[in-house]
Each structure stands twice: as C-alpha cells, then as structure tokens.
Amino acid sequence: MSTDIHDLAGRPVIIGGGIAGLMTALHLAPEPVLLLSRSPLGAEASSVWAQGGLAAALGGDDDPALHLADTLAAGDGLCDPEAVRRIVHAAPAAIENLARLGVRFDRTPEGALRLGLEAAHSRRRIVHASGDGSGREVMRGLAAAARSTPTITVLEGVEAQRLAVEDGRIVGVQVSSSTGPLLLATGRVILATGGIGGLFQGSTNPLGSFGQGLALAARAGAILADMEFIQFHPTALDGPGRPMSLVSEAVRGEGAIMVDETGRRFLEGIPGAELAPRDIVARAVWNHLADGHRVFLDARQKPGPAFARHFPTIAAACGRAGIDPAVDLVPIRPAQHYHMGGVAVDRSGRTSVPGLWACGEVASTGLHGANRLASNSLTEAIVCARWVAESVAGSCGHPGIRFAATAQPEPDPRAVRPLLSRALGVTRHGEALKEAAGALLSLAQRNGAASDPAVVGLMIAIAALQRQESRGAHFRTDFPGHAAVARRSRMTLDAALVAARELQHAKRLEEAG
Template structure:
C-alpha cells in the first residue's frame, strides 16, 4: 500500500500541469495505465488558444467560446479560461516551453475554426502536443512519483463516504492500493468508443466509468465532438489533419471539385466543428467522397511537417494536394461534473481536463481550447489543493461486489454499434436500439461487479461499455438538436433546453436539472456550484 497527499490518475497535460503547480511539500503520485509520454495530449496538433495579438482581447475569446458552445457553456468557467489564458501562456514561454515565434520574436499566431482573431500558439508547426508534453515532463519537480503501466479499476472510500484512494492492476494482474486525501481524475475522454477517432488507443472512457461506479455525478454525456478531418484511407482513419490546415487556406471539396461548405455556413471551412463534421458526414452518406484540398496552402511541408510525413507514409502526394477525409470522434464535452475549481459531488474527489465537465465547452468545444483548459484548470486546481491543510486519509472501507460481469463484446463490435446508433446523427429509434443492445450484456449491473479478477483488457472493455451506455442514455433523454448532439426526430434547438442539463449518477441513474449542482464546499474557498451561462 502506497500513500500520498494527492493522487492523479492519468498523465496528460492536465495531470502534469497540476503536478507541477502543487506545493512542493505535497507528496504526489501520478498513476498512468501506459507510460508518461503516451496519450491524447501528445497527439495534439493544432495549438493552444490565447488572446495575445495586439488587436485581440480575452473578451473576444470569451465570445467565440460561448458561441461555439451553442448557448449552454458556463459563463463563469469560460471567463476564468479566457482571462487567465494569456498569463498562463506567457508564463510557460518564459519557463522555456518552445512556442513558434515570428522573426520579430513575437508569438506566431494562427487561426482555426470559429475564432474571430489569430490566437493559436503552436510548436513545431503541427507538433504542439509533443513539444508541450516533453516540456511538462522535463519540468516535473522531485516531489512527484510516477507509476507507469498501472490500470486503476476502482475508486475507494472511507467510512464517511469520502474518496480516499484507488485500486489498480499492473501488467501481471497484481492488485495495488494507493491512498491519499485528494484523488484527481485526469484520464481524458472516450475516443475509443467509436471506430474512427483521433484519440490514443488507451482512451477508453475509464474516468467516466470509474466516477459513475463511485457515485459521483456526471453531466453532458450526450455531447461528443467529431473532428471533421481525419485522414481516411481504405476505410480506416490514419490520424488527424489539424484544423490549422483549414486556417491556412485549405478547402473541402468532393471528387468533382465542388466546395462542400458553399451555402452551409458563412465561415465556410472555418465554421464550428459540429457543422463541418455533419456536412462531411452527409456528403459521404450520399455516396460521394470528401477531400481537403491543400493546394492553396503555401509551404505546406514546413508548416505541417507531421501531417506531411503521415501522408507520405500512406502514399499520398502533397503536391497533388487532395487528402481524403472523414469525421472521427475527437473530444468529450461532458464527463465528471465539477465546479470551476475541479471539485466533484464526491468528497475528496476531483477532475480536470477532458475528464471533467465544468460547463466550459457547452455543446461543442471551440478549437484549441482543450490544451488551454488543461493548462489553466490544472494550475487552478493545484492552487486550490495547495491551500488546503494537510490531512491523512482515513482507512478505506471495502465495498462488497459479488457479481461477475458478463463477457463483453470485442471493442470493434462496440464501436460499430455506437457509430451506427449514437454517432454524428441520432434518433429515438437508433438510441433505443442501442440501449436494448446494452441490456443484453447487463451493462446496468456493471456497478455491482468485481473487476479485480479481470485482466486489464477485460476491464477496459467493461469501462468502454459503461461509458458508451452513459452517452446513449443521455442522448436518448435530450429531445433536441444542439451542437454535437444531432437528432433527426428533434431537429431543432429548443430554448427550453438551454437551461437544462442531464445529470447521471449511480442509484439515481439520471435526472434533468436546471439548478446549480452542489459539490463539496470547503471553508475559505469559493462555494461550489455551477450555473448555465
């Protein structure tokens, strides 16, 4: 049994930023199911948004974020993000994080979809995530212990119901217990729920499933963003083509050269992601092909070296300039319900980054706000945890789980069913079909199952099914179309739903709420609770 002051589950940008900013007298344990440099953050291409241009302002960034969120983003959360963004990015640059600069020494700022100004910082052209993660890992202080290849399969509580630790399995299926006064979920999203995804292979919805099993509230699970332009060859996704490529002038066309965005949205290729993804999905469903025409992008290989390398590896000619694309699962707007600090409804338990649902992204995330969220809210949570008095965790109480889970279907089967029934376009009929399919595997009973006897892979499949079920239940309940949630039977966006939120919690299952969600309130801190903007 290992003990610490803070345990962080996950090792992406939010986890490392949090760990870097915690007070040095805190003993911090990072637990990751793979290794430190593996995950979504490292794969990020586009960049990080911040109002640093002389003509830009944090308020303009705020406005763009609120618009992209389709009127249900939390205004306070967005305010914190956009106001603190310039300072956090300047701080990182001063510490040595290598952002691309212009000849005059100022940041080289690009533009991406739904941004009204050039405000995207990048590193190595299209390798921002790799450079950022390398910097964050290299600057971890000595009070951090990293446990790699440990898959957390259970959150544990004390006799007061406070989260006080985790149980994990190593590669040899040995079970380990870690205890701490504060447990932080930073496991990212749920990309592997779908067959085409920009996400790393390890992103199987663990955080949402673990939180749900522990009794924490989840929210907004119906909102899953599909990135419009995954490189798509022979029926398979071969990686992301950054939105920054369209920001540099690339256009979307079909095999006849017709522009796909004509008459669809005033911003054309730089429309919000859900609109572009839906358009490409419609075109492909009609039997046509979609291409990103990069012939208008000057000096493409130098601006986008990683994309260029990937295209050449798959036999695509950069000179000919037509890259086949299709949408792929990219980002989970919902997740573990938190306030604007990172506290959840479960005492002692916190969430940060994509695993958290703090209202920041609403129904659709604005491009390049994801790494920014990790950096701003990772630091913000660190400041909160560092301000708390030192306490020892109480002894855990073992929860009796007698049921053994059914054998879960293979991952590809789960993905195929989810894409067909709960993908970009949904309906009551397709959602009910998916829920019936889940019932045949008794997914509702996974919370009662003992996962300690399973292999890591078997546990991942259980988490994948649990998270997919949560997405489907929430999508079934939301009877409108908004942002990334599109239903053919409810095609309109309804004002009545702008103040409502679907909350899911074990035992209560789910509920629709338009009131603040009360979470743990600690003396001397801003009271928890979240309201719609």
Template sequence: MTDTLAALRGQVTVVGSGLAGLMTALTLAPQPVVLVTSAALGTQTSSAWAQGGIAASVGVDDSVELHLADTLLAGDGLCDARIASEIVAQGPAVIAALECAGVAFDRDRAGCLMLGLEAAHSRRRIVHASGDASGAAVITALVRAVTNTPSITVLEATDVRTLLTDGGAICGLTVSKEGQTVAIATDRVVLATGGIGGLYDSTTNPTSNFGQGIALAARAGAELADMEFVQFHPTGLDSARRPLALVSEAVRGEGAILVNDAGERFMSGIDGAELAPRDVVARAISTELTQGRHVFLDARRALGDRFASRFPTIQALCQEAGVDPARDLIPVRPAVHYHMGGVATDLKGRSSIPGLWVVGEAASTGLHGANRLASNSLLEAAVMGMRAAHDIAASAQGVIRLSTCMQTVPVPDASAVRATVSRRLGVLRSRSDLQSAIAALLPLAESRGPATDPAIVALSIAVFAMLRQETRGAHARVDFPLKLSLTRRRTMTYADVLDVARAETHSIARSA
C-alpha cells in the same frame, strides 16, 4: 510494489499524464505527489497528439472578451458563461507558465508569438510549437520537468481499477501492475484520464482511451454532465490507419477548402464556410458521405509546396497514406476527437464526491457547452490542472480509513462495444438508433466482465442523447432537427442513467 505503495500513503494521487495531469503534479510541487499512468509518462495521451496549439488572447488585435464571445458562440447556448470567462481569461498566464516550464512556442524573427487561425475564431490566437506538433512539444517539456521534480513519484504501466470511498468520500484507489492489484490510501485523488475516442472505430485519439476516469467516477457515485456531446473532428485523414490521423483545421485556416467527388465546394453557402464551428462542418461532411459521395480537403492552391514546411507532421501522415497534399486532394471523414461531457466539476476541479478532483477531457466544467471551440481544450487542461492543484494545496489532509476489502475488476476491453457505439452514437442520431444502443449496452454495463467499464461510459452517452430531444452543437438528432427555445445542461449520476436505461428497455419490450 506493495512496499512502495505503503510508503505513498496519504499523498495526493494524480491519475493520467497528459497536459492536465502533468500540470496538476507540477503545480503541487514541492508537495509530495503520486502520478499514476497506464503507459510510459506522457505517452498514449491525446495531449501529445494535438496539432493546432493553445487558444489564448495574446494578439495585439485580440482580447479576453473576443475569445469569450467566440467560445460562447461555438458552445451553442450551453456554455457556463461564468466558468468560460474565468478559464479564457487565463490564456496569457497559461502560455507564460508553460514557457517557464520549458515549452518553446513558435516565434517570428522579432520574437513575437506566431499565431494560427482555426475554425470559429474571430482572431488569430492559436499559440503553437514546432509547427503542427504543438502537443508533442508541450508534453515533452512537461515530462522533462516532472522527471526533474523530486517530489513527484511516477508509477508507469500502472492501471487504476477502482476508487475507494468511506462515508461517501475518497479514501483510496486500487491499482494494478503486472497482474498484481494493491491499494493506495489517500483522501485526495485527481483524475486526468482523457477522453472517450477508443469507444469508436473512427477516432483521432489513442484507441486505449475509452473514458476510464468517467467509469471510475461513475461507479463511485459521481455526477456526470452533458455526456451526449461528442465532438467529431470534421477532417480525419480517411485511410486504413487506426486511429485516424488528424488533418488539423489550421489547414483550413490557411485557406484549404472542402470539396466532394463531383468537385463541388459544398460548404460555400454555409456561414463561415470551411471555418464554421466543428459541429456544422462535421454534419455537412457526414451528409455528403451518407449520400454516397466522397469528401476531400483541397490545399493545392492555398498552400501548394508550402504545405510541407507549415504542416510537417500532417505532410508525413499524408505521405504514409500515399497522398501528396501539394498536388493531391486529401480524403477526409469525421472522426471522434473530443468529449465535451464527463464528470461534472466546479471551477476548482471538484467533483460531487469529496476528495475527488477531475481535470482535462475527463471533466465537464461547462466551458465547452455543446461544442468545443478549437484549441480551447489544451487551455482548459492547463488552467484546471493548476486550479485543482491550488485547491488541493489549500485543503487539509483528513483521517484515512481504508477498507482492506478490494473488489476485483477485470482488465477493461472496449472491443465489444465499438460496433454499437460507432453505428448508433455517431454524428447523426435517431431515437431508433439510441434505443438499439441502450438495449445492446445495458447488459454489458450490468455485467462484471471486461466490457463493463466501456459499456458504462457508452450507455451514459446513449441515455443522455435519448433525453436531449433537439439538435444542438455536436448532438444532432435527425428526428429532432431543431433547437429548443429553452435548454439547459444536464447532470445525472450513473444510478440515474441505469434507471432511465432500464425503463427504456422495458418500454421497448412491451411494445415489441
């Protein structure tokens, strides 16, 4: 392995093999690229599990302006309008690029793209593939394309341990494979490592995804943004399965309704009803659950026997849980699904550290604001992967001075933080819960054990959440239920996070 990595010196290194990472590597071709992935290529990535599809204004009754308006409304006042406009405008181009890469999107008999409807969209604009297996179809095609691209060297079953810097700029990274840790010397690294769902007990994401890219960038000194905004998908299939299976909101888009165990349609009086933004629906379901009720999705009248043909993947997952959606109510509960926060980046994917680009869910561009509009995630991943690649291709390689001193970092393990994160950083938050989370997570973050990296990410979420004293989008404070008249996005380095956390724990200690 050492000889192989020495031969890769100076090559662009992409970390992660979801949609953002694959698009970055493919767009850079024929420039040599190293693609590092912790599992087999394209596996253990949320992209492959995406059911709904990709939001793009390609319908005859749609426009970029309408897509943008829906995005800004869902983002609840915190979207960066300029960035959102740039990204959603690329929707049609992304669909075309993916089709050129081999993705076969679903089309009707006339050859027109079939478009689905999801929550908070004013038009049918969800481009899907293989019914409700869009992510898998996209990733399968891109993995095939990467495998057939000779300029891309893939390192599978390889974990990134640290980012290396020289004078505040990237000069390399350390990777571990089969117990051996070595360095790759490069001044251009792209993190495409996905989300944070593995920090929680109830998630629809791969449980191994705990925010690795955020932890790497945070330890290197990068600015983080909007870490408090964790989106809970309202309708995770409530079962013993972990991670929870997802019941796509496209099911609600086809007319399914939410009811409690008293048979009440509790969303009927809320603007948008079942197709209200995800934060609204998740809070409504959480309120029902905290009052001791159970919540179900009822697709019997809307879909009935058509459920299996329209949603074959969800049908199989329901059958696994002993539920027949054509005849039974589907038990659901909120589950962590997406993180709007992450490493702060610009429209080229650049972080605050020279030589470090971050794309996909690990980044926070400002597109999603306080609440992601459904299916804008795969759109952003593809757009930003391509944008970062174009920016890298236009940049000149610098002189790389790689230190031979490599810090030993333990294999990360999120198990020690899950109980705290799940209980204290859920859909509904309070000052007392956030204080408890900070007190429990700070010692773990300051240690040098397996829980350190997951605790760094979780502590950052808790501190950002403590500082946002309002309810907005996916961040709900029961002690601050109203929105502030003036609000803004927040960026902080991890050093800033530690300062706030330490001050808060000292304050708690003094008042005890």
C-alpha cells in the same frame, strides 16, 4: 517497480499522465504527489496527438472578451459564461508559464509568438509548437519538468481500477500493475484520464482512451454532465488506419478548401464555409458522404508548397498513405475527436464526491458547452490545473484507509465500439439510441471486460435520448430543432441504469402487445 508503494500512502494521487495530470502535479509542488500513468509517460496520452495548439488572446488586435464571445457562440447556448470568462482571461498567463517551464513555442523572426487562425475564431490566437506538433512539444516540456521535480513520484504501467468510497467520500484507489493489484490509501484523488475515443471505431484519439476516468467517477457515485456532447472532427484522413490521422483545422485556417470528387466546393453556401464551427462542417461532410460523394481537402494552392514545412506531422501521415498534400487532394471524413461532457466540477475542479477532483477532457467545466471551440481544450487543461492544485493543496484531506482488494477484469471496449459508432455518431435517432441503450445495459451488468466501457457508453446513450432537440454537436434527426430553453444535462450512474431498465421494460410490454 522499485518504488515502495506503502511509503506513498496519503499523498494526493493523480490518475493520468497527460497535460492535465502533469500540470496539476507541477502546480502542487513542493507537496509530494503520486502520478499514475497506464503506459510510459506520454506514450498513450491524447495530449501528445494535439495538433492545433492552444487558444489565448495574445495578439495586438485581440482581447479575452473576443475569445469569450467566440467560445460562447460555438457552445450554442450551453457554455457556463462565468467559467468561460475565468478561463479565457487566465489563458495568456498560462501560456507564458508553459514557456517558463521550457515549452518551445513557434515564434516570428522578431521573437513574438506566431499566432494561427482556426474555425469560428474571429482573430489569430492559436499558439503552436513545432508546427502541428503542439501537443507533443508541450508534453515533452512538462514531462521533463515533472521528472526533475523531486516531490513528484511517477508510477508507470499502473492503471486505476476502482475508487474506494466510505461514508460518501474518497478513501483510496485500487490499481493494477505488473506485480499485481495494489491499494493506495488516500483521501485526495485527481482524475486526468482524457477522453473517450476508444469507444468508437473511427477516432483521432488513442484506442486506449475509452473513458476510464468517467467509469471510475460514475461507480464512485459522482454526477456527470453533458455526456451526449461528442465532437466529431470534420477532417480525419480517410483510410483504413486506426486511430485515424487528424488533418488539423489549422490547415483550413491557412486557406485549404473542401471539394468533392467533381471538384465542387460544396461548403460555399454555409456561413463561414470551411471555417464554420466544427459541428456544422462535420454534418455537411457527413451528409455529402451519405449522398454518395467523396470529400477531399484541397491544400494545393494554400498552403501549397509550404505544407510540409508548416504541417510536418500531417504531411508524414499523408506520405504514409501515398499522398503529397502539395500536389494531391487529401481524402477526409469526420471522426470522433473530443468529448465536451465529463465529470461535473465546480470552479476549483471539485466533483460531487468529496476528495475527488477532475481536470482536462475528463472534466465538464462548462467551458465547451455543446460544441468545443478549436484549441480551447489544451488551454482549459493548463489553466484549470492550477485551480485544481490550489484546491487540493488547501484541502486537509482524509488520511485514507486500508481496504480489501477485489480483482477486476482488464477493460476491453471492443464490444462497445460498434454500438456507439452506429447510434451516437454525427447524427442520431431515437430508435437507434434505444437499441444501443439496451445492448449497453446488458454489457454493463455483466461485470466483464466490457463492463466499464459499457457504463460510459450507456450514460452517453441515455443522455442523448433524453435530449430531445438538436444543439451543437448533438444532432437528432427525429428532433432537428432547438428546444425553447437551453439546459445542461446532469446524471448519475444509478439514474442512467434506472432509465435504461425502464426502456427495457417498456420494450417488453410493447412486444407483448
């Protein structure tokens, strides 16, 4: 790297180069800021892969109150209504700001934004860019804007390994790079590290996204919330490729249906059918597959011959598998897609650790509840980035300290993937969760390559065990009903470790007779 890292001490540090990180950096300008990206900017960000677009009440027949109602309904009792209200009301202006930054949204011949429909939305309110390439186009526009902003310094090929904490607050970041370990002294850190798809064998996310920000926050003592709520997208292209190619919900919004190998439309009896909330559709597909059927998306009639024009990214992925969606059935199955849980934050993105903020998928704002409404995630990132930036800019910040580096192993989630895939999939059961927690505890305590991924997986497993009900994306086959009172879960790493050790002790007592 040509940049002298020592000249950058004291600046706010943003960890993550996706949409949440870039938007926060742009909103912080003209304050100098340092943005860390593990890979070349945009190369591995989940944001680039987003197909569905951004949800906002922009249509003449729409209103933020309707967007609010749809989000609350999908969240199955666990959304924070005030957080949802603030975000959906801010969404239209945030979309307009993206357009001013150079993002090229799809428009009608008259110049109006072209709005799409997705599951559980009562109106057409999904804004797209380049058809199903929305994330890629938004990232292009934001990356160009960031590179042309002189106060934003981007360090690529740099990965945060630990947050330094002194007297309960952030004082720095330890990172690794091609030149070795580096120390960044700062009292203001923003996590924008994305999701957890790399913890699963079947995911639509980049394999390099395995909850790094969650591990950083957990080891720094932060409270994490709703970790058990993981969304499985019902329509990932069924094949050997990993990560799995997503077949966007927007395809069903344009009229595609689901059928099995007999041609039967097996979702007809479910309210909303193909456009029911994701958790309902994912479980229906999962159970049909478990009964020995195959499941396909039938887009031959709608959108039919227009498929490749409307969904070029999906058409290309299908083409690589030898499938033409205009004439062939598309084999699909559920795959891990999005994490509703994350680092607990307040309205300004502040975590429970002074000097630490979080934005995007790594944060738990209360917007998504138990089940994210389609295309609310990118909207959340661009809306909340402004509030995070305002909070960071308004904070005097600790100047940070020089601290000693300690070598950390390169994180590797491969040992964790089979554990989470078996126990924390579309459906869950207490005994499998206990077994997974025991194995994850062992990995987490070894301080090896699997330690950080195992820490994240362990917190998910313990939260799933403690939620003895089925709600939204969390479905317990041993507790299939709703609890009487909806409650969000909150947990620290220390609490998760204590719970896992108690389970381990109870198992030993049981085995001893």
